[in-house]
Amino acid sequence: MTKHSHSSSGLRRQPKQQRGRERVDKILDAAAAVFDEVGYEAASTHKIAAKAGTAIGSLYQFFPDKAAIFQAMELRHVERVKAFWAETNTPEIVQLPLRQMINAIASAVAELFEHPVSRVIFVQFYTAREMFQSIDESMTQEAINFLASILKERNPALSQAHSSLLAEVCVHSINAVMLSALRTSNLQHRQQLSGQIEDLLVSYLEPHVGDARLGNVMKVMKCPHCQSEQLSKNGYRRGKQCYRCKECRKQFVENSQRSMM
Missing domain, CATH: 2.20.70 (Ubiquitin Ligase Nedd4; Chain: W;)
Structure with a gap:
């Protein structure tokens, strides 16, 4: 879904001790819950502090206002996405049978959005993009490049343009289904929707990077x-x-x- 590089993390000051870092994490999680419950406009720093179980003065030690909290949430989400990419783009995962590889990636995506900060940031990006200071469409392009590199590695015969096209379709499909899943309050329906991502990607990618081609990749490698x-x-x-x-x-x-x- 990064606009430009910011030297500021949204924090008024960086916590130096573990207890301070834990307090910041608690404030960000509480902010995600409040934004999810009442929306960004109706949220206030007092509501966020109450949700976090901390004094408003303690919140202001780290954040001057709710906009700074939201920016810190953006950057926290980016950190988690980068970690997700690093953890899934490994030879052990890329060389798995196609369904197992897609299952590993889809499961990691689902785990990513179980976190309240990432869930709120993802939904807000597609519903109130004007709020964002650090994330823009370049992050979506990074996701496309990430997946294209995996597809190219599984089938080196794919051209760069073809692997990028396949990855673009996959990323936009995942984002659309995940947005629908995350916006529903019905937990069972959310799980049903997100569960369809695996079947969708396997069916689409099988002719291009399926298991029949994996043997060729292994020989090349x-x-x-x-x-x-x-x-x-x-x-x-x-x-x-x-x-x-x-x-x-x-x-x-x-x-x-x-x-x-």
Whole structure:
């Protein structure tokens, strides 16, 4: 769904001790609950402090107003999304059978939005975008790039444009279904909606990055020198992914049988 880089985190001062960090987390979670219950306009710092079980003076030590609280929530959500991308874009997940890979990603998405801050920020982005100071459509593009890199890794025969197109359809589909799910107050219906994401993505992606193609990917990803599958990414050369073998320590380019040494 980042507009531009802000030096400010929304905080009046950064907490230095663990107790202070825990208090900030509690205030942000309370703010998410209040915004969810009464809306941003009707929310107040006093309501947020009461929800957090802290004195209003304690809240003002960290935040000058509710706008600063909301900005801190934005940045907290960005941190959680970046962590989600890092945790899911791993060889262990990318090389799983397609349904298992999609299940791992969809489960991580569902877990992300179980957190009240991320849930409120996601819904507000699509319903009151003018409120945002740190997040914009560039974050959606980052999500597309993230998924495109996974699809390209599963099937190197995909062109960059094709993998990006597939990823764009997937990301916008996930966002649409998740928005509908998060906006319903019926928990059972929310779970039913979010549960359909896995089937939707598997059906759409099977012809392009399905399990029949995974074997080809695995063959390509063996070291051409010692046939080991214990590889690590090692930058790019002329637009192609480079790898270093953990066994023989030699380097090679994706789809190449020639050593870079």
